[in-house]
Structures are given as C-alpha cells and as structure tokens.
Amino acid sequence: MVRDAIPALKSHHPGKDILAETPAYDLIELFFFAYRDFVSDPDRILDEYGFGRAHHRVLHFVSRNPGLTIAELLDILRITKQSLNRVLKELIEKDFIESRMGTSDRRQRLLFATPQGRELALKLAKLQTRRIMRALSGMEPEAKDAVSRYLLSLIDPNDSAHVKHLVFGSEET
Amino acid sequence: MVRDAIPALKSHHPGKDILAETPAYDLIELFFFAYRDFVSDPDRILDEYGFGRAHHRVLHFVSRNPGLTIAELLDILRITKQSLNRVLKELIEKDFIESRMGTSDRRQRLLFATPQGRELALKLAKLQTRRIMRALSGMEPEAKDAVSRYLLSLIDPNDSAHVKHLVFGSEET
DNA sequence: AATTTTATGTCAGCCTTGTTGACATATCTC
DNA sequence: GAGATATGTCAACAAGGCTGACATAAAATT
Numbered sequence: 001m002v003r004d005a006i007p008a009l010k011s012h013h014p015g016k017d018i019l020a021e022t023p024a025y026d027l028i029e030l031f032f033f034a035y036r037d038f039v040s041d042p043d044r045i046l047d048e049y050g051f052g053r054a055h056h057r058v059l060h061f062v063s064r065n066p067g068l069t070i071a072e073l074l075d076i077l078r079i080t081k082q083s084l085n086r087v088l089k090e091l092i093e094k095d096f097i098e099s100r101m102g103t104s105d106r107r108q109r110l111l112f113a114t115p116q117g118r119e120l121a122l123k124l125a126k127l128q129t130r131r132i133m134r135a136l137s138g139m140e141p142e143a144k145d146a147v148s149r150y151l152l153s154l155i156d157p158n159d160s161a162h163v164k165h166l167v168f169g170s171e172e173t
Numbered sequence: 174m175v176r177d178a179i180p181a182l183k184s185h186h187p188g189k190d191i192l193a194e195t196p197a198y199d200l201i202e203l204f205f206f207a208y209r210d211f212v213s214d215p216d217r218i219l220d221e222y223g224f225g226r227a228h229h230r231v232l233h234f235v236s237r238n239p240g241l242t243i244a245e246l247l248d249i250l251r252i253t254k255q256s257l258n259r260v261l262k263e264l265i266e267k268d269f270i271e272s273r274m275g276t277s278d279r280r281q282r283l284l285f286a287t288p289q290g291r292e293l294a295l296k297l298a299k300l301q302t303r304r305i306m307r308a309l310s311g312m313e314p315e316a317k318d319a320v321s322r323y324l325l326s327l328i329d330p331n332d333s334a335h336v337k338h339l340v341f342g343s344e345e346t
Numbered sequence: 347a348a349t350t351t352t353a354t355g356t357c358a359g360c361c362t363t364g365t366t367g368a369c370a371t372a373t374c375t376c
Numbered sequence: 377g378a379g380a381t382a383t384g385t386c387a388a389c390a391a392g393g394c395t396g397a398c399a400t401a402a403a404a405t406t
Binding site for chain 2: 021022023024025026027028029030031032033034035036037038057060064078122125126128129130131132133134135136138139140142143144146147148149150151152153154155156159163166167168
C-alpha cells in the first residue's frame, strides 16, 4: 500500500496508524440521517394510496425504465421474487403498473407504468428533488458532480457499471 | 408534453420550467443504490451475532454517545419505545450494552456500550469506513467537505442543528 | 422430438422491525 | 399530595423481508 501516494489517505494525526482506519463517523452518521429524512417525504403521500416504500421503489424504477422485466427489477431491488410479487401485484391491481407479455421472449413480463402510475412516480420524484435542490442551492456548482461521483463510488464496484448505465445511460433529449 | 394545459406551470423560459422541477433522477437513484450497498456490509457480520440492522443503529449511537438516555435515543432513531425496547433488551441481555440509573434524574436510564459492545460497534464502523475511503480516494480533498455539507443539508432543517451537534459536537480525542 | 433450462407465478410459513393502545412503576416537580 | 415525566411491558397487528416447494409456459439444447 503506497499510502503517501494518495493524499486523501494521509493521516492528520501523525501518531495514529492509518491502517487502524479511524472511523469516518461524520459521513456514516450523516448518511443515516440524510437517508432517514430523504425517504420520509414520499411516505406521507404513499400512505394516501395505501402504498409503502416497497411500492415506491418498484413504481419508480418501472416508470423510469419502461419495459423493464421482472428479472431486471429483481436485480435492481435485490429482493426475492416473492417479496416483489406481493407489491407488484397490488400495483397492477390498482392500475399503476401494467404487465405485458414479452415480444421476443414470451416468457418475460415487460412492465410499464400506467398514466396514473407515471403521475404518482413523478409527484414523488419531484418531492425528493425539492429536498435535493434545497441542499444543493447553497453549494458551488461543482458540488453536485462531487456528490454524484461519491455516491457512485460507494456502490459495489461489481454493480457500478450497471448502475451507471441505469442512471445515466438513457438520457433523453 | 402538454405544458400549455396548466397555465400556472408555464415557464418563462420555454424549455426550462422552474416550477415543474425536472426530477434529479441521478441523485435520487444513486442515493438508493449507495445506501443499499452501504448498509449491506454490516449485515453479514451482524448475522453472526444474531443481530439485525435495528441492533446496529442502537449499538452505534450508544457507543458513540456514552450515557445516552432512552428519550434521546428515541429522538435519534425516530421509532417507538416499544420497537426500541425489543432490540435494546437483547443488546443488554447479550452484554453489548449496559443500562445504569441516571444520577441527577433517577428515572432516566443512561446507556453505555460494554467493551464487547464497543468492539463490535468499532468493527462495523471500520467496515463502512473502508467503503467510504475507497469512494473518497479518487476524489479531490475538498470533495469530502462537499459531500458532508450536502448530506447535512438534506436533513430536515428542524433537526440539522441537533444532528450537527451529535455528529460534530463532541469530538473526543 | 424429447429434454432441460429459464422466466415467472404462487402457496405457506417464518422473521425482523416497525406500528398502536393500554397500563404499571418510579421519580421528579409544583 | 397531585400531577407530570421517564421508562417498561403486554398484546396485537402490519409491512416487507426471507426460505422452500411446486407449477407452468416458453425457450434452448441435444
């Protein structure tokens, strides 16, 4: 480990061993509190529809990726198909998501948000965006990019390519 | 795009609709994926002890804030005392946390992590720190500060002072 | 054509972690 | 002494994870 080659890893306290990894309590705890509040916004609205966070996640990714298959969705959410099916069934019954048979592979189900589903997904995304914009508003323009790169780097390296494609891959306009 | 259907949402600059708040999908989704992976590291170890994420949160904040009271812990975690008590009881029984009667107010319970508790808390914090350091390692030194300020600003303004004090306030050694 | 693999659905039951409501106890405050 | 406060506890319930087993249709392989 060529520690000195990476300034960010250099120790501020010369006595402390860098390998002991002084815990980054600040970033750990801020992450917890930020996430806690970040997901609380949608909760209130979801309640009115009889939905929970699990429904939100499914609706969000389906709305953002029309034609998503069950397998791809499972890979994104990292839950079992039984867990997914419970909430997905409700979203389909209440007409927020539509499931069509695959065209090339007819075993697959291609998922689409209905107009009603897209509307709710957008409403929730805007809510969260308002919080994000408020946070970014006081910061330098480069900050957003730094935050974005930080979050991306927190993701398991195995998945980062996949996530990158999902998040940035299909930029319309 | 039926922008003209809702006059109140019409933009001054065609194309850039301020009030429509184009969703920050990138930061929304990256936050989800980053958090998903961030909490997954400790999960594996907690399993070996028969603990879950709820135990982790309690142990973490007690370890970081020796003498924390039940009320303060409830305020941090935002859960009911019944939920807290379930996991706290287990942590006390298994000797990871110790509960002492308050000195000035004997109704209060002051919580302390035992040596075993501190050890586990530290082990988990180091695991998460490793992920954080890996993410920061490729970035400019100012990036950490930007991320920190961003996360802090995501928190409900009502709580940010409290969180700031909790996270940065008591820098011991 | 027969077989195997794959994508999905579904039943049944369990666990963790959140919730509400009611009630008990000790201690502090007025 | 009366009332407020900090905590503990019982019971029941809900959301959203999990495992295991089994079913079906369609694709892929042999």
